[in-house]
Each structure stands twice: as structure tokens, then as C-alpha cells.
Amino acid sequence: MLVSKRIDFISNWIKNYADKKNFNLxxxxxxxxxxxxxxxxxxxTNIKTIVVSMPIRQNRKQHNxxxxxxxxxxxxxxxxxxxxxSLDNVFKSFQDTMSSxxxxxxxxxxxxxxxxxxxxxxxQSNNALVVGTGNKVEDxxxxxxxxxxxxxxxxxxxxxxxxxxxxxxxxxxxISKNIIEAKPTDGLWDDSRDDEDQIxxxxxxxxxxxxxxxxxxxxxxxxxxxxxxxxxxxxxxxKFEEE
Numbered sequence: 001m002l003v004s005k006r007i008d009f010i011s012n013w014i015k016n017y018a019d020k021k022n023f024n025l026x027x028x029x030x031x032x033x034x035x036x037x038x039x040x041x042x043x044x045t046n047i048k049t050i051v052v053s054m055p056i057r058q059n060r061k062q063h064n065x066x067x068x069x070x071x072x073x074x075x076x077x078x079x080x081x082x083x084x085x086s087l088d089n090v091f092k093s094f095q096d097t098m099s100s101x102x103x104x105x106x107x108x109x110x111x112x113x114x115x116x117x118x119x120x121x122x123x124q125s126n127n128a129l130v131v132g133t134g135n136k137v138e139d140x141x142x143x144x145x146x147x148x149x150x151x152x153x154x155x156x157x158x159x160x161x162x163x164x165x166x167x168x169x170x171x172x173x174x175i176s177k178n179i180i181e182a183k184p185t186d187g188l189w190d191d192s193r194d195d196e197d198q199i200x201x202x203x204x205x206x207x208x209x210x211x212x213x214x215x216x217x218x219x220x221x222x223x224x225x226x227x228x229x230x231x232x233x234x235x236x237x238x239k240f241e242e243e
Contacts (some may be wrong), residue, residue, distance in 0.1 A: 003172045006165065007041065010157050014131070015045035017155060024048040024128035026119050031065030033170050033179055035133040038158055038181060039069070040173045042131055043077040050122060053084045054115045054161070056091045061194040065179050087114050108188040123154075132156035141210050142221065143228025163203035199224060207210050225242055 003010070018025060027039040029051045042049040051073060053066040073080045091114060095107060119130045132153030139159045154173035157168060163184070170180050183194040184203065196202050200219055201209070201224075 002149060003168045006161070007044070007169055007172060009163075011041045011044040014042055014155065014157050015047060018045065018047050024123075024126050024133050025051065026050045026052065026123045026126070026128045027131045027133065028052050028054060028115055028119055029066050029070055030133075031062045031067075031069065032133075032137055032184060033175070034158065034166055034184075035241075036132060036175045036179050037166050037170050037173065038133045039073060040175060041157060041169075043073055043080060046079055048079050048081065048126075048128075049077070050081045050083070050126060050128060051080070052119060052122060054087055054118055054205065055084070056111045056114065057190055062182075062185065062192070063134045064181060065176070068176055069179055085118060087111075087118065090114060111188045112186070117181070120123065129154040132159065134159055135163050135166050137206050137210065140232055141206055142199065142224045143231035162207050164207060183219050204212075222229045 004105055014025070023209060025042045025045070025047055027035060027042055029035045029039055030053075038194065039049065039051050051070050053063065055063045055066075067084070070080075070084075071130075072207065075142075091111060094110065094114070098107075116130075122128070123130045130153045132152075132155065134156055135158050139156070161169070167180060183196065185192065185194040186198075199206070201220055205217040209215045209217040212218065215221075223239045
């Protein structure tokens with residue numbers, strides 16, 4: 001599919017879904033390419049699109065990219081409403097309260113969940129859907145999607161797009177080169193580690209492994225994927241047999 005047609009297809013899908021109940025749209029904007037593309041696709045629907053930057057001890061460069069994209073959206077579309085909501089104090093209070101449960105990973109993931117709560121509060125007060133920003137590699141490849149507010153979402157418009165396709169759409173949409181070329185990161189760590197630091201493979205390598213079991217990266221990809229398979233399956237339910 002041509003990149004321009006993919007953009008129109010996704011944007012129309014979002015619009016058709018939201019129009020069923022006259023929903024508005026809410027997107028967390030991190031400064032990364034996934035949220036930049038997703039928020040742009042939402043903006044193209046002409047539906048009221050609320051974009052939210054939610055820094056928590058955020059790397060200044062990441063936060064600046066978020067604000068840069070929000071300003072670009074407002075200059076290009078007239079259906080954008082934006083908020084910058086600092087969650088530093090909320091997170092600090094939580095971290096102090098839960099200090100006896102020492103887990104760096106758990107505290108990192110909790111940042112995403114605070115953002116998720118924030119997005120849902122905004123959504124419910126604006127009759128809006130929370131729009132996810134996860135892509136195919138993260139959502140269905142390695143289960144790496146506790147990110148910028150994606151702890152829970154109502155719709156996920158780019159979940160069937162590879163990272164390469166997201167980058168293609170970002171260029172077609174005219175998104176800032178600074179965002180396109182920035183190293184992908186979930187923004188959940190004080191040391192600003194990027195996705196490749198955490199995963200051990202680049203997105204190009206992950207995509208190659210997803211598509212080719214003979215890839216030199218497949219073994220590493222499979223090692224990452226297997227422990228996260230439960231994230232990609234329906235929640236287990238205890239069912240009773242009818243008597």
C-alpha cells in the first residue's frame with residue numbers, strides 16, 4: 001500500500017470508529033515518532049483531538065520534542081487542544097509511599113500507568129477515546145508496550161504497522177526531522193535509556209527477525225518474545241462447565 005493511502009486508510013478508520021458515538025480523541029505525546037504519527041492521524045480526522053504531554057522527571061530533550069510536535073500540530077490543524085501536565089509530584093509521592101517495594105522496573109512501569117490514568121481522566125471528561133501509540137513490533141512481536149500512556153487504550157490505530165511503516169508515514173506527514181531521527185525510547189527511566197538499550201536489538205533487526213526465522217537476530221528476538229507472550233493473548237478466564 002502506498003504510504004499516502006495507508007495514512008488516509010488509518011485516519012478514516014479512526015474517524016469512522018469515533019463517529020459512531022460522537023467521540024473525541026485523546027493522545028499522549030511523548031516526543032517519539034509513534035505518538036507523533038498517531039496524533040497526526042487523529043488530527044487529520046477533523047475530530048477534536050486532545051494531545052497531552054505528561055513529563056515525569058523527563059529528559060529535557062524528550063520533553064522539548066513533545067512540545068515541538070504539539071506546536072506543529074496546532075499550527076497545521078484547527079481541531080487540536082493541548083495540555084502539559086507535570087506528574088513529577090504525583091510520582092514522587094507514590095515512590096515515597098511504596099519505597100518498601102524496591103523494584104526499579106516496577107517504578108519505571110508505574111510512570112506509564114500514571115500517564116494512562118491521566119489520559120483516561122481527560123478522556124472521560126471530554127467524551128473521548130484514549131488512542132494508543134503502539135506499533136506492530138512492540139504490540140505483537142516482543143510485547144514491549146508499557147510506554148507513554150499505553151498501559152490501556154480504547155483504540156490502537158497503528159498496531160498493524162511496523163516501525164519502518166511508521167517512519168515512512170512520519171516523513172509523508174511532514175513530522176519534524178528531529179522526532180523522526182530521535183532514538184526510540186519509552187521515557188520511563190531516569191537515565192534516559194532508549195529502546196535499543198533495553199531490548200538489545202534495533203527495530204530494523206526486530207522486524208527482520210519477525211519476518212524471517214532464519215535471520216541472525218531470530219534467536220535473540222525469540223528470547224525476548226517468549227516471556228511476553230501472555231501480553232499478546234486474551235486474559236485467562238476461569239470458566240465453569242454448564243451442569
